[in-house]
Amino acid sequence: MDTKLTLKLKDDSISRAKKYVSSIGTSLSAIVEDFFDGLTLQQQEGEFKYSPLVNELSGIIQLDENYDYKADYASYLDQKYE
Known part of the structure; x- marks a missing residue:
């Protein structure tokens, strides 16, 4: 069953959205x-599902088992703010 929903949005957001949907048909x-389905169905299943892009990119970078990302990031920040 379909139900009507009224949303309050800025005019420019609505214009951009209408232009976008007309371009993709x-x-x-x-x-x-x-x-809304993407937000709520994931919660109902009790497990978060990543987007197809994230799933595609996951596993691309292989790191050593003993890689210390916190130390690496701290070193990066030290160099950045010297």
Whole structure:
């Protein structure tokens, strides 16, 4: 069952959104529904699902088992703010 939802948004946001959906051939309602489904369905399943892009990129970088990322980051910050 479809139900009407009223959203209050800035005019320029609505204009950009309408332009975007017309360029990809879908409706603004479908985009908003997909967005809310993505937020809420992940919570219902009790497990967070990453986006396809994040899934594609995960595992690309292989680090040593004893790599200390905190020390590396601290060193980076030391150099940056010398």
